[in-house]
Amino acid sequence: MLQLLTRSVLGPLARAVYRPVVSGAEHVPAEGPVLLAANHRAAVDTAALGLVSPRPVRFLGKAEYFTGRGPRGRAMAGLVSALGYVPVERGHAKAGLAALEAARRVLEAGEVFGIYPEGTRSRDGRLHRGHTGVAALALATGAPVVPVALSGTDRVQPVGARLPRLARVEVRFGAPLEFSRYTGLAAAPAIRRAVTDEVMAAILDLSGQEYVDTYHPRPERDAA
Structure with a gap:
């Protein structure tokens, strides 16, 4: 309910200010589980x-993000909840x-x-090799994957801009x-790699970015 209210309030405001150009929205199935797999240009990608x-x-x-104290912490918790974030623990061996x-529970x-298959936002503007989590989720749940290309968000919030x-x-x-x-073959690493590469090729076609067949290194603050 909170997410719907946020979308109804912030959505029109953001569209009025930034006038985003949106195409292909009809490709998102009207019901059922869906994976949106996007390139990652900036911290504001999720909001966009x-x-x-x-x-x-x-x-x-x-x-x-959900457990902060004080006015600032509570404001952050309210914002991420309203934007539809799901809390996960990070920084330990089983975090992945x-x-x-x-994510599987959301789809089910x-x-x-x-999801951003690159794992972190691109610092060089290029599209990097995707991690296979997107394939694992698609194969485990049967959810279709809708590729998404974002552009311009790196100008809205360049690296280092607050x-x-x-x-x-x-x-x-x-x-x-x-x-x-590939039903029944989700455990095969080669299958997960093939599915991920197909998703990344679709994102590449939409974004027109230069592709690099290596993983983007995670910044220290993201890997912590």
């Missing part, structure tokens, strides 16, 4: 994607498995889950990808 998507989107968020399990509830700036944002949704042909 969540506010222009035709359906509410859930994202993973660090658990500490916990994140996948949290028939909701939309947003406050957003005015810049035109474009969000392109691609045709859904489904992987039922």
Whole structure:
């Protein structure tokens, strides 16, 4: 309910200020589980994607965002909850498995889950090799994957900028990808790699970025 209220209030305001160009939104299935797999250009990508998507989107968020104290901490907790974040613990050996399990629960509830296969936002503007979590989720739940390309968000909030700036944002949704042909093969690393590469190729077609077949290194503060 809170997420819907936030979308109804912040969505029109953000569209009025930033006038985002949105195309292909009709590709997002009207019901059932959906994975939105996007490139990652800036910290504001989650807000941009969540506010222009035709359906509410859930994202993973660090658990500490939900437990802050004082006015600032409570404001942050309210904001991330309103934006649809799902709390996950980070910084321990099982964090990756916990994140996948949290995402799987969202999809099995028939909701939309947003994921950035690159794992972190690109510092060089290029599209980097995707991690296979997106494939693991698609194969485990049967959810279709809608590729998404965001552009302009890196100008709204460049690396190191604390406050957003005015810049035109474009969000392109691609045709859904489904992987039922791999039913029963989710445990095979080669299959997960093939599915991930197909998703990244679709994102590349939408974004027009230069592709780099290496993982983007995580900044120290993201890896902590």
